[in-house]
Amino acid sequence: MSKTRPEFDFFLENFADQFSEAEAGSIQGNTRFRDLEEWSSMQALVVNLSFDDLYGLTLTTDDYLSAQTVVDLYQLIIKKLA
Amino acid sequence: MACFAISKVRIAGLAAAVPRQVESNLDYTWISEKDRKLLIRTTGIEFRRKAPAGMTAADLCQAAAEKLLQQLGWDHHEVDALVMVTQTPDYQMPATAMLLQDRLGLPKSCLSFDVNQGCAGYVYGLSILASLLQGGGLKKGLLLVGDTITHTISPRDKASAPIFSDAGSATALEFKEEASEMIFNLQSDGAGYQAIHIPEGGARNPLGDESLLEKEIQQGIFRAGNQMAMQGLDVFNFALREVVPNIRELLDFAARETDSVDKFIFHQANLLLNESLRKKLEIEPEKVPYSLREFGNTSCATIPVTLAACLREELEQKSLKMLFSGFGVGLSWGSVLLETERLVCPALIEL
Numbered sequence: 001m002s003k004t005r006p007e008f009d010f011f012l013e014n015f016a017d018q019f020s021e022a023e024a025g026s027i028q029g030n031t032r033f034r035d036l037e038e039w040s041s042m043q044a045l046v047v048n049l050s051f052d053d054l055y056g057l058t059l060t061t062d063d064y065l066s067a068q069t070v071v072d073l074y075q076l077i078i079k080k081l082a
Numbered sequence: 083m084a085c086f087a088i089s090k091v092r093i094a095g096l097a098a099a100v101p102r103q104v105e106s107n108l109d110y111t112w113i114s115e116k117d118r119k120l121l122i123r124t125t126g127i128e129f130r131r132k133a134p135a136g137m138t139a140a141d142l143c144q145a146a147a148e149k150l151l152q153q154l155g156w157d158h159h160e161v162d163a164l165v166m167v168t169q170t171p172d173y174q175m176p177a178t179a180m181l182l183q184d185r186l187g188l189p190k191s192c193l194s195f196d197v198n199q200g201c202a203g204y205v206y207g208l209s210i211l212a213s214l215l216q217g218g219g220l221k222k223g224l225l226l227v228g229d230t231i232t233h234t235i236s237p238r239d240k241a242s243a244p245i246f247s248d249a250g251s252a253t254a255l256e257f258k259e260e261a262s263e264m265i266f267n268l269q270s271d272g273a274g275y276q277a278i279h280i281p282e283g284g285a286r287n288p289l290g291d292e293s294l295l296e297k298e299i300q301q302g303i304f305r306a307g308n309q310m311a312m313q314g315l316d317v318f319n320f321a322l323r324e325v326v327p328n329i330r331e332l333l334d335f336a337a338r339e340t341d342s343v344d345k346f347i348f349h350q351a352n353l354l355l356n357e358s359l360r361k362k363l364e365i366e367p368e369k370v371p372y373s374l375r376e377f378g379n380t381s382c383a384t385i386p387v388t389l390a391a392c393l394r395e396e397l398e399q400k401s402l403k404m405l406f407s408g409f410g411v412g413l414s415w416g417s418v419l420l421e422t423e424r425l426v427c428p429a430l431i432e433l
Contacts (some may be wrong), residue, residue, distance in 0.1 A: 015100050040117060041241060042124045045354055052358070058319040 011074045016052055018047050029071040055081060084416075085267045091212040092261035094254040095426030096397075097150040098390035099142040099228075100131040100247075101376060102432045104286045107244045109239045112237065113302060116364060121244055126353025130247035130378040133230040139168045142250025142433060149428045150252045151186070155220065158187045163223035164194040165205040165211045167382050169411070171196060180361035182226060183382060186255045193220075201349045201410025203227055204269075204383030205418050208253070208406075209266045212236075215257045225253040229381035231382070234280060236305035242312045244350070247378035251386035254426070255312040267332035268416035269324070270388055277316045278411040282307030321355055321409050325417075326362045329407055340365055343419070345393065349408040350374045350384035382408075390430045396426045 008029070016027040019038050033039055048058045055077060063076050106129055107122050122128050123357045133142070151158060164186075165216065166179035177196035188194075193214075204227050211225045228250025235242045282293040293307040305311060325348075333339065340346075346369055348356050355376055360370050371392035373384070380387050385406050389397060396402060401423045409415035 030174070040120065041314055042117070042120050044315050045124060045352075048318065049354060049358055050317065052322055057323060059315075060319060061313050061315045064315070 008071075008074055009041065011070065014050055015047065015070055015073070016058065018043070018050055027070065029069065029074070031070050032068055033070055033073065034068075057081070084269055085265065085332060087263045088209070088212040088255055089263045089266045090259055090261050090390070091215045091255055091264065092219065092258045093422055093425060094256050095154050095419070096155075096251065096253040096386050097146040097428045097431065098249060098383065098387045099146040099149075099252040099431035099433050100249045100380075100387065101137060101142070102135040103132045103134060105130045105132050110244045111238050112243070116358050118150070124352065124354045125183050125245060126247060126356075126372065126374040127378040128375045130232070130244070131249065131380070132232050135233075137230065137433065138172050139165075139170045139248075139250050140172050140182055140185075140230040141247065142230070143228045144182060144250075144254060146228075146250050147182070147186055147224055147226060147252035147433050149431055150254055150426065153253055153426050153428050156254065159189045160222050161188045161192050161224055162220035163211060163214050164188060164192055165197060165207055165214075165223065165225050167199050167207040167225070167227040168229055169198055169200055169381065170231060170233060173345050175230040186224075197236055199414065200229070200382050200412070201351070202383040202408035202414045202416045203385070204251075204410045205266070205406055206268060206414070207382075207415040208255075208264065208418055209268060211255050212264055216253055218229070218257050220292060221257045223255050225255060225332045225388060227251045227253070228383045231310070231381040234310045236309045238296065238304040239309070240302040241314050241327050242310055245379050247380045249377065249380035249383035249387045251383050253386060253390065262421045264418055264420040265332065265336045266416060266418045267328050267335065268414075269328060270412050270414040271324075272412065274316070274320055274413035276313070277320060277413060278310065278312045280308060294426050317351075318355055318409065320413055321351060321415075322358060324415055325359055325407060327406065328415055329363060329417050332405075332419060336419050338419065340422070343405045344369065344402045345383050345404050346370050347388050347404060347406045347408060350377070350379055350388060351410070352379070384408075387430075390427060394427045394429065397422060397427045399424065
């Protein structure tokens with residue numbers, strides 16, 4: 001478990017890894033995650049579990065509602081790690 | 083820190099009862115087939131038990147208690163205390179415990195009361211009844227734990243309808259000088275009360291003209307104000323954050339290691355979460371039984387349902403060092419370390 005400031009590339013790679021049906025490279029920083037075909041409330045649990053493993057923290061329902069893109073999620077993580 | 087030990091009380095036996103009616107998440111057509119498959123894979127829940135209208139937690143607990151008392155050979159007049167843990171009482175008043183004191187033919191000398199608790203309710207209930215018995219003034223007690231929680235859920239709420247299931251249970255406790263200690267760690271955090279709650283129909287927000295009208299809350303979630311609302315992600319985060327430290331604190335307090343425990347029975351929340359807890363605690367899979375696939379999340383009854391459904395023979399034949407851990411609505415959570423010794427454990431009852 002890393003509590004250090006994560007590099008965005010590392011964050012993105014982990015995030016994309018949670019989506020088994022997405023084509024390689026198709027998920028980018030500006031991707032609107034709710035538009036991903038696999039996105040669902042269940043998928044949010046899977047993503048959150050990966051954040052817990054990597055950073056020792058998770059995002060709340062309100063966090064997800066406030067975010068639009070993958071970068072927005074990254075910035076929420078950075079803010080929580082600060 | 084709410085770690086404490088109770089001595090001189092043993093579990094004599096336990097029984098669980100579920101409704102006969104089975105529902106499958108493969109048939110939950112409110113969501114797409116693809117989502118159904120993802121749901122089953124992540125939650126581990128394929129089937130649920132649904133109490134028909136008119137069947138309550140009291141009925142399920144009564145069936146479990148009658149079978150248990152019969153197999154224990156206890157004289158009903160020996161039961162000194164009855165504690166009922168439920169969030170789905172028969173009436174707003176009086177408490178269901180008194181109704182069951184009468185329906186079970188227990189004596190008027192039996193004290194009885196309800197405890198409003200959910201997923202941590204079995205562990206909380208054990209601590210309450212064991213506390214009453216440990217002085218030796220009261221010798222025998224029944225802990226009845228159950229919910230017909232599906233009756234509070236909108237079938238068009240994809241966050242809750244495919245998760246929850248109905249069950250009741252009865253656990254018999256008795257005073258015994260030589261019984262090994264039960265060691266508890268109980269916690270609560272009311273700041274998270276909205277993570278799982280029924281917003282309307284209580285004293286804070288009494289039933290109004292619109293309380294029964296289903297509204298679209300978000301995509302795939304339609305429910306009324308008097309139905310259960312769950313923020314699944316926030317409950318997941320809470321359990322991920324709090325359960326492992328609670329168990330580690332309990333083990334430290336008891337000067338035990340996970341290796342010294344034969345079986346860990348977790349509240350059956352969802353497979354993704356429970357497996358994460360198991361891995362964080364570095365517990366071997368064979369020590370952590372699941373009843374999730376067959377019975378789903380039966381609210382306060384998941385621990386006794388798992389014991390009756392998965393461990394019946396071992397409970398009857400062996401001594402087992404166990405750790406039970408419940409977590410959820412409140413928010414509240416708690417764990418107990420205890421040892422069972424050749425319990426009376428009737429086969430799971432279908433009503």
